[in-house]
Amino acid sequence: MIRPTTPDDTTALIAIADAIGFQPNELEELSEMLADYFSDDSDSDHFWITDDDNGPVGVAYCEPERMTNRTWNLLLIAIRPDRQGQGRGARLLHYVEQTLTARGERMLLVETSGLPGFERTRAFYAKCGYEEEARIRDFYAAGDDKVVFRKVLNAD
Secondary structure (H helix, E strand, O other): OEEEOOHHHHHHHHHHHHHOOOOHHHHHHHHHHHHHHHOOOOOOOOEEEEEEOOOEEEEEEEEEOOOOOOEEEEEEEEEOHHHOOOOHHHHHHHHHHHHHHHOOOOEEEEEEEOOHHHHHHHHHHHHOOOEEEEEEEEEEEOOEEEEEEEEEOOOO
């Protein structure tokens, strides 16, 4: 079941991020992002979605790109390692796309690393209909490029 994320999901979502290899500083940032989202100061434009199978097994986070016309960025999509390879990531991404399309949003961007260890991730986005749009050399660290993919949702 794919549903909006609730505050009760926080611990499980951080555990998913930890299981897929987030570093301690990234886990701390994720915890702060979730806390901000559920606070009264939350920006209603961005959203978190959870894949729930008797408890959270996946998560996606999406927010609008500032100073653009209906362009969004998928900043996080993750599936618990023991549930990967079952089509869950594709279904979760498709749900995000449907949500944005229904809102009349124009484009969705996704970013990932250019390192060899992320080849599977880049292949996933290509399989889901995303095109590689840009590569920023040495973005994350020396030798670690940022690869940007894009998909047009509403062409107007």
